Amino acid sequence: MTAPPQDTPIPLPEIPRPDHTDHPVLSAILAELHAREEQAVVVARYEDAP
Amino acid sequence: MTTHPRWPYAELDTAAHQATPFHQFVLKVHGRCNLDCSYCYLYQGADHGWRDRPARTPEATMLRTAHRIAEHVRAHRLDGIRVELHGGEPLLTGPDPVLAYTRAVRQAVPADCHVTATVQTNGTRLTAAALERLAAAGIRVGLSLDGGRGAHNARRVDRAGRPAWPAARAAALRLTAHPQTYAGILCTIDLGADPLDVYRSLLELGPPGVDFLLPHANWAHPPPGLAPSSPGRYRPRPTPYGDWLVAVFDAWWDEGRLRTRVRLFQEIAALLLGAPSGAEAVGLSPLAAVVVETDGSIDQVDSLRSAYAGASRTGLDVFRHSFDQALRHPGVAARQLGEQGLADECRACPVGKVCGGGNYVHRYAPGSGFLHPSVYCADLERLIRHVAHRLNRTVRGST
Numbered sequence: 001m002t003a004p005p006q007d008t009p010i011p012l013p014e015i016p017r018p019d020h021t022d023h024p025v026l027s028a029i030l031a032e033l034h035a036r037e038e039q040a041v042v043v044a045r046y047e048d049a050p
Numbered sequence: 051m052t053t054h055p056r057w058p059y060a061e062l063d064t065a066a067h068q069a070t071p072f073h074q075f076v077l078k079v080h081g082r083c084n085l086d087c088s089y090c091y092l093y094q095g096a097d098h099g100w101r102d103r104p105a106r107t108p109e110a111t112m113l114r115t116a117h118r119i120a121e122h123v124r125a126h127r128l129d130g131i132r133v134e135l136h137g138g139e140p141l142l143t144g145p146d147p148v149l150a151y152t153r154a155v156r157q158a159v160p161a162d163c164h165v166t167a168t169v170q171t172n173g174t175r176l177t178a179a180a181l182e183r184l185a186a187a188g189i190r191v192g193l194s195l196d197g198g199r200g201a202h203n204a205r206r207v208d209r210a211g212r213p214a215w216p217a218a219r220a221a222a223l224r225l226t227a228h229p230q231t232y233a234g235i236l237c238t239i240d241l242g243a244d245p246l247d248v249y250r251s252l253l254e255l256g257p258p259g260v261d262f263l264l265p266h267a268n269w270a271h272p273p274p275g276l277a278p279s280s281p282g283r284y285r286p287r288p289t290p291y292g293d294w295l296v297a298v299f300d301a302w303w304d305e306g307r308l309r310t311r312v313r314l315f316q317e318i319a320a321l322l323l324g325a326p327s328g329a330e331a332v333g334l335s336p337l338a339a340v341v342v343e344t345d346g347s348i349d350q351v352d353s354l355r356s357a358y359a360g361a362s363r364t365g366l367d368v369f370r371h372s373f374d375q376a377l378r379h380p381g382v383a384a385r386q387l388g389e390q391g392l393a394d395e396c397r398a399c400p401v402g403k404v405c406g407g408g409n410y411v412h413r414y415a416p417g418s419g420f421l422h423p424s425v426y427c428a429d430l431e432r433l434i435r436h437v438a439h440r441l442n443r444t445v446r447g448s449t
């Protein structure tokens with residue numbers, strides 16, 4: 001597939017963070033984000049480490 | 051002698067930004083590997099610096115590094131750090147050096163600093179006995195694989211051409227019996243492999259997490275499947291890597307339960323939901339990782355070596371320099387600037403806050419350096435827009 005040129009100026013949707021969800025994968029993501037909120041600083045990890 | 055590019059080396063004022071202390075220390079245990087993978091940027095690439103360094107980290111270097119880490123932890127009052135035991139192959143001569151290095155760091159840092167230690171291995175030397183000892187010491191184990199079948203791992207061979215897969219598979223299955231120790235699998239994308247076959251076959255190895263890594267490439271050396279061009283944000287543009295990842299994302303998202311964590315997808319979703327990223331592949335969070343080589347050299351991350359010979363070098367070492375001095379190195383500082391460290395195209399990009407220009411290493415062009423979009427620019431936008439679309443629909447349907 002080729003990235004279509006008309007996509008270029010379109011902003012990403014504003015997606016509100018839900019309090020809860022029935023979607024199992026999203027639910028796991030929300031739980032991790034909740035834990036991340038307690039960190040004083042969020043740093044990017046080197047990708048060659050799991 | 052290495053000639054570094056203008057940006058960031060000649061143009062960045064490293065005193066003008068607020069440095070983020072290192073939280074992740076990548077410690078080289080062995081400088082050699084028992085495998086001879088055809089695509090390895092460390093041993094098959096242009097940078098042959100490994101030949102001049104000791105094959106194995108001497109004990110004195112381990113102790114000195116541990117002292118420097120403790121100094122950094124105390125100076126910045128860090129309550130947790132990560133230690134990644136790397137190589138070469140860190141288990142080349144068994145688990146003892148990995149155990150010794152981890153022990154040295156844990157003994158040196160203050161008692162209230164938690165050390166998460168992980169060894170990243172090709173799996174071929176992860177015997178049952180080695181795994182038991184690593185697990186007993188609280189050291190996690192991550193595997194590097196190209197998929198969950200022998201055919202996916204055909205390029206991973208030893209020096210005699212024998213496949214690494216049988217031993218690596220046995221290691222993965224062994225790890226499933228140690229869920230506390232199993233850190234996950236790193237898998238570099240091969241466009242020649244079917245994405246769903248790779249994903250599903252990896253699931254059969256029971257990893258708690260998988261990360262799909264884009265092959266290291268840049269504007270001078272584009273990845274397989276992408277044509278060379280000068281740096282820029284081109285559209286239309288083929289997106290083979292974006293398409294590959296989209297196929298895996300849909301399978302993962304629609305699974306009906308969380309079979310495994312997939313770091314790249316989770317970080318993109320986190321960014322779309324307004325959280326900062328915890329990975330260097332996307333987002334604008336500061337990279338807080340540093341490498342110590344077998345001779346005690348303080349380096350930037352290894353993946354930089356895919357750009358040009360000597361790209362990861364700082365000229366510093368643990369015997370003469372502190373990690374705070376490394377924080378003022380232009381290459382380190384450049385990765386802690388957030389949006390300020392992005393090319394104009396990325397700052398103006400509608401997906402820029404999520405993409406963050408992609409992995410810094412993939413932005414390189416000879417001469418001008420790293421102030422460019424990623425060579426995977428169109429692939430990243432393709433994936434990010436797809437995740438945004440799926441996530442938005444799921445959220446709107448569930449709130």
Ligand code: SF4
Nearest residue numbers: 396399405423424427
């Ligand atoms: S932010 Fe990402 S998608 Fe946007 S121009 Fe930069 S590399 Fe390309």
